[in-house]
Amino acid sequence: MLINDRICLVKPLRELTENPFSYMEVFEVDDAGTQWNPGRKQRVMKVLKWNTPKLVDLIERESLTLRLIEHPCIPKSTIDDFFTFIPNNSSLTLHCLIMEKFEGENLEQWLESNGRISQSVALQWLRQLVEILDEVHRTEIFHRDIKPSNIILQPSGQLALVDFGVARRVTDTYLAKVSGSGGSSTGRGGRYEITSVSTPRYSPLEQVNGQAVPQSDFYALGRTFVQLVTGIQLMDLPIDKKTGNLIWREQTPQIDKPFADFLDELMAPLPGQRPQTTRVILQKLEKLPQQSKIYRVTKSKTFRVSTAIGFMILTVFVTFKVLLPLRAKYLVSQGEKAEAANNFQTAQEFFDSAIKINPQARYTISKFYFEKGLRSTKSLELAKRYYELAIKYNNTNVESYNNLGIVCKQLQDSQCVIDSYEKAFKLTSDNWEGHYGLGTYYDERMKYDLAEQQYQLAIKINRQAIIAINNLSRVKILQGDYNTAISLAQEGLQKTTNSRWQAVLYKNLGWAKFEQKKYSEAKRYLEKAKELDIQRTSTHCLLAKVQGILGDFDNSWLSWEACLLTESREPEVFIWRAEIIERIRQKAPNLIQD
Incomplete structure (x- = not known):
């Protein structure tokens, strides 16, 4: 042809x-x-x-x-x-x-075959991409979809940037739209409608909300290089619950702090906190090698030994009572270094010696292991070991038991889950997080009566526990008690201004109304949930069902696409996907009309 x-x-x-x-x-x-x-x-x-x-x-x-x-x-x-x-x-x-067409393989493929990259390679590749972006941005265009699969490593070693399918020109009209100027706001981008395009994990919040700016490319660039230097998919990296930032530095011993700080600057939550132009990025890249050299000198063994000797000389005349805690602190630091080098037996010897000198050191050691556990969520067995050691040195820390319960749940270790939470409950009567965690354990095993009991205890202790209110609402839907589910979702909405929690509560309202066959109300709630959080897959699945029933076949078709193709770990989504795939297999291409 x-x-x-x-x-x-x-x-x-x-x-x-x-x-x-x-x-x-x-x-x-x-x-x-x-x-x-x-x-x-x-x-x-x-x-x-x-x-x-x-x-x-x-x-x-x-x-x-x-x-x-x-x-x-x-x-x-x-x-x-x-x-x-x-x-x-x-x-x-x-x-x-x-x-x-560029010869070579994209960096997603390259990473699977070769693993994480060194700092020198990262600096070289980052400079190449920023020089390419410099030309793109000088043409008053920004890419909006930078990620490893859209970067080609050519046989010459030069990178190429591809897939400009969602690129956008930066014009005065566009900037007026995303800033909301020129009239009252009725939606994204003021009185204008801006198409929202985003790739989960790589796109910043302003782009998800349809307000991308040139600095949005820098955020995606930073996230891309975190994946390259860790060798880990972004969805497998833990997230700081307070800031929403990726926790990634523990996975990159080959990266110096100045370069790591620079990648975090690229990924700053707000566009104004990131470098403002490609020229600024290139200037900072020129200074990074010197900053890294200074950092390596201050972290060198010779420098640390010299500093330690100088410190010992300055403190030689301090009383014996003061020296003992300092000695214990030194032993703790040596234990931490041995642990970082995987010399587990040596680390235990240092820690035990520190406790003999100063019993208060056990709390510092417990905190050390607790924080190691937080950073080891990808390696669950390792996280379990750290939490167990944190408890060994301080068996009164409720949060250690709660986190151990979460890790054991992911490891399918049922006895460990129940034991951890029971010990946590004995320590305090107001541990709502523990009751919530045990509730999710029962919930995932479809023991909804037991899950309901734990969620209710969590809410009784903390009436502001939106996460427990939401999960109890969901359980009530699965049990067929739609009116109670609706009441709980409405209660949660009155108690939170967080858009993501509002989105999931509106989703529950829409789900319950759908089950009650009140389709117009269901559609209104689900569209509100989608407006607040466009990335929640279950909302798209439910909206597709409602739109199909109401005869809105074109939009139902698009909602089913989002349901099938976006990332999700919600158990209901897998059931709904299986149902629609089976219908496609039997009735395509007349699925939606049927």
């Missing part, structure tokens, strides 16, 4: 699918030796299978973007490379976009 009198398909660049929700296919094509490709470079072609106005607008915008940017590490495309095509025996118009 010859497309547009010039193009022959060579092979698909990703697995072809019969999924009715897939709207784009990508092929390697033969366009060699023609007037459009005199250099006979390899090329790829995107084919848009849906003709919805927003998707057509995106592929048209991508064509314009690639024509505006002139850089050897960004795909080249001309005005003749964007066209429409109608296959034989079909009335469907396909929009096609051809662009240059």
Whole structure:
């Protein structure tokens, strides 16, 4: 088949699918030796299978973007490379976009084969990407989808940035929209509607809310390099519950503090806290090697030994009573270093010696192990060991027992879960977090009566425990007690201003109303939940069901796509996905109408 009198398909660049929700296919094509490709470079072609106005607008915008940017590490495309095509025996118009293909593999693939990168490689790659972004931003465009799979490592060692499908021009009109100027706000971006595009874990909050700015690219760049230097998927890294920031530094012994600080600056929560331009980033990258050198000197063994000797000389005349705690503190620090080097037996010897000198050291050691446990959630067995050691040195810390219960639950160690929480309850009568944790344990095993008891105890102790109120509302839905579920969700909404908690409570309201067959009310609540938190998969699944019943088939189709393709660990979602996949298998392509 010859497309547009010039193009022959060579092979698909990703697995072809019969999924009715897939709207784009990508092929390697033969366009060699023609007037459009005199250099006979390899090329790829995107084919848009849906003709919805927003998707057509995106592929048209991508064509314009690639024509505006002139850089050897960004795909080249001309005005003749964007066209429409109608296959034989079909009335469907396909929009096609051809662009240059870069040889090599994307960094997602490279990471799977090679593991985490060194600091020197990270600095080299980061400088290359920022230089590419410098040209992109100087063209008044920002990418909006930087992630490892959109970065190609070429055989020459040079990186290339691809997939400008959601790129956006920075114009005065756009900035007015995202700032909300020019009228009262009725939605995202003031009185204007801005399309929200985001990739979970890589996109900052302002982009999720449809208010992306050039500094949003820097956030995604920082997150990309955290994945590269840790070798760990972002979803597997723990998150600080207070700040929402990734906890990642423990996984990167090869990274100096100045460089780690710089990556955290790129990922700052607010755009104004990040570097403001690519020029600023490049200037900071020039200074980083010198900062790292100073850091390594101050952390060197010689420097530490010299400092320790000087400290000992200064304190030699201090009384014996003061020296003992200092000696204990030194032994604790040596134990921490031995533990960090995996010399577990040596660490225990140091810690035991410290306690003999100063019994109060046991609380410092317990805190040390407790914090190690917090940072080891990816390696559950290691986290369990740390919490058990924290309890060994201080068996009155309720939080250690609570966290041990959480880890044991993930390890499927039922006896450890129950023992941990029972010991925590004996220490204090107001441990609502423990009752909530034990409730989730029963909840996940579908022992809803036992889960309900624990959630009620948590709420009785702390009437502001929104997380327990939400889970009890969900359990009531699963038990068929929809009125109680609705009352609990409404109670939770009166007690919180947190948008993410409001979103999940509105989702529960919509779910309960759906089960009561009050579909219009269900739709209103679910749309509110989606507005507050667009990334919650269960909301999309329920909204798809409601929209289908109400006859809104186009939007139901899009909601099912989000339900199937977004990340989720909610058990209900897996059930709903299985149901829709089975229906697709039996009735496609007339699924929604049926």
